[in-house]
Amino acid sequence: MIEKLTTVQKQRVKRLEPALSTAASKGDLELAKRIILDLQNIYLSTGNESKLMQAKVRLFEAYMEAGNFKYAEDGLIGIRQRANKTTRTFLEATALLAICYLRMKDLMKAKPLIKDVLVNDKVIKSVDKRKHFRAAIIERFDEEGLLFTLMVDNASEGLNAEEIEKEAGLLIRTNLSEEELFENIGSIVPNNAKDILLSIDEFAKKQLPSAERLALPSSTQMIENKKVGKTMFSSVKRVIYKSICDKDNEIYKSWYSNGLTGFTSLVSVVVSEALKNISIGAKAIIAAVVALIIKFGLAVYCEHYKPVDIMELR
Numbered sequence: 001m002i003e004k005l006t007t008v009q010k011q012r013v014k015r016l017e018p019a020l021s022t023a024a025s026k027g028d029l030e031l032a033k034r035i036i037l038d039l040q041n042i043y044l045s046t047g048n049e050s051k052l053m054q055a056k057v058r059l060f061e062a063y064m065e066a067g068n069f070k071y072a073e074d075g076l077i078g079i080r081q082r083a084n085k086t087t088r089t090f091l092e093a094t095a096l097l098a099i100c101y102l103r104m105k106d107l108m109k110a111k112p113l114i115k116d117v118l119v120n121d122k123v124i125k126s127v128d129k130r131k132h133f134r135a136a137i138i139e140r141f142d143e144e145g146l147l148f149t150l151m152v153d154n155a156s157e158g159l160n161a162e163e164i165e166k167e168a169g170l171l172i173r174t175n176l177s178e179e180e181l182f183e184n185i186g187s188i189v190p191n192n193a194k195d196i197l198l199s200i201d202e203f204a205k206k207q208l209p210s211a212e213r214l215a216l217p218s219s220t221q222m223i224e225n226k227k228v229g230k231t232m233f234s235s236v237k238r239v240i241y242k243s244i245c246d247k248d249n250e251i252y253k254s255w256y257s258n259g260l261t262g263f264t265s266l267v268s269v270v271v272s273e274a275l276k277n278i279s280i281g282a283k284a285i286i287a288a289v290v291a292l293i294i295k296f297g298l299a300v301y302c303e304h305y306k307p308v309d310i311m312e313l314r
Helices: 007-026 029-045 049-065 069-082 088-103 107-119 127-149 161-173 178-188 191-206 210-215 225-235 237-245 250-258 263-277 283-296 298-304
Strands: none
Touching (some): 007 029, 007 049, 029 049, 049 088, 069 088, 088 127, 107 127, 107 191, 127 191, 127 210, 127 225, 161 263, 161 283, 178 225, 191 225, 225 283, 237 263, 237 298, 263 283, 283 298
C-alpha cells in the first residue's frame, strides 16, 4: 500500500532528487549512491518503490557514463524486471540498456531493446511527445552506434596532444566554416563505421509508423559526410563536456581569463585524453573536434552541446 509522504519527507525528497541529478551529471557516484540510500529509506517505508526505481535509473545511467557497464547493465535489467511495463521508468531503463549494449559493442543485444523502445505506444500517451521522444532517442542511438565503431585497441599509441594541437591549428588557420569542418570530420570517418551507423539508423526507423519515419531524415542522408560529422561531433559531448564546461576547471577559467591564449593547447590535451580513455585514437577526427570547439567558442559550445539525459526527455 502506498502511503502519502509526510511534510518532512516531502521536503527531504525535494532536496534529494535535484541533488541526485547533479551528482549523477557530474559523475560523483559515491554521493549519488548515498543519496539513493536516503531516498530508499523514504520510498520503501511508504511503499513508493516506483519512485525509488525512477531514482535508481539516474544512478545506473551515471555508472554507464563512467564506463562501469556491468554495474549499469545489471541494475537496468533489474529495473526492467521490477518496473511496470506501462511506465516511463520501464521505457527509460530499456533505452538505457540498449545504449549500454551499444557501448559494449553488442549490437545483437541492443537491437531488440531498440525495437521495444520504438514500437511502444502505450507509455507516452501524447502523440506529439511520443514523436519527439522517438526522434531524440533515434538520434541518441545513432550517436552511440557511431561512437562505438570508432573504438580501437591501443588507441593511445601514437596519440600525442601536441600533434593534435598542430593539426587543429592548421584547420583553424585555413578558416574553414563550421559546416566545412563538419564535412571534414565526416570525410575522415571510415566507411565501415558509416555502414554500422546506416544499419542502426535503418533498423530504428523501420520500427516507426510510416508517417513518423517519413518526417525524419532518410537513413541514406544520415551517412552523408556533413551529417556524419555532426553526428560524430555530437556523440563525443558526453565524454568531453564535463572536462571542458565545468566552471571550476582549468579550461573554463582560462577561457574567461586569457581568451584564446593557450586555449587550443588546453583543449587539445583534454579532448585527446578524454577520447583516449574511451579508445578513440583517430588523430584527424580528434583534431577536427578540437578545431570546431575553438571555432564555436567555449560559451557557445557549452550552451548548445550540453548532454541531455534520457530522463530529461520527459
